[in-house]
Amino acid sequence: MEHGEILARLEATIAQRRQGDPSASYVAKLNAKGIAKIAQKVGEEGTETVIAALAGDRKELVGEAADLIFHLMVLLSAKDVPLAEVLAELERREGTSGIAEKASRSN
Ligand SMILES: N=c1c2ncn([C@@H]3O[C@H](COP(=O)(O)OP(=O)(O)OP(=O)(O)O)[C@@H](O)[C@H]3O)c2ncn1[C@@H]1O[C@H](COP(=O)(O)O)[C@@H](O)[C@H]1O
Structure with missing residues (x-):
């Protein structure tokens, strides 16, 4: 199944x-x-995702990451930000190395 569907x-x-x-x-x-x-x-x-990554097992990390994504989506919805807008921002960034992007910033 296409991941975006869920x-x-x-x-x-x-x-x-x-x-x-x-x-x-x-x-x-x-x-x-x-x-x-x-x-x-x-x-x-x-924070729980960080703790799971550092001290938990793989299953805990998957569970905490799911909790994080779910709650982030509740927050975006409450602020009337469509997920498509966030995905479009990721698409905009696609192909630009984070190292190059940081170096291009003046501060
Ligand atoms: N994906 C989720 C999901 N992931 C986690 N959770 C809930 O998130 C809560 C977080 O648990 P915590 O222990 O951190 O928090 P808590 O103790 O319940 O709350 P606090 O009082 O401590 O803040 C739990 O109640 C989980 O059941 C979710 N609740 C709902 N969904 C999805 O949202 C849909 C709609 O849910 P309802 O609005 O409940 O119908 C569901 O069909 C699911 O698809």
Whole structure:
């Protein structure tokens, strides 16, 4: 299966659940708590991903990475940023080495 399909389906589900019942939907519950809580969850899942990479096994890393991507998608949705915009930015960067990009910055 094309990897992008699950991301597209997840984005649609998240958009649909945003205004849902917080007692029945985790996405709705997070949105009801506000942007600061959603952003905090992204930070926590990022930290847990780091810990899994340094101290966990492969399965833990996969699970934490999934949590991170999911929560990042909830954050993007809450800020009305379509995933396509982020993917377009990655496409724009495609082929430009990070080393060359850094060297081209003046600061
Ligand atoms: N991919 C996910 C997904 N990944 C992780 N999680 C939830 O994210 C939560 C994070 O767990 P934590 O232990 O970090 O946090 P917590 O203790 O529940 O919350 P805190 O009070 O500590 O903040 C758990 O409740 C997980 O079940 C997810 N919840 C939902 N989805 C997707 O979103 C869809 C919509 O979900 P609902 O909105 O719940 O219907 C689902 O069908 C799935 O496709």
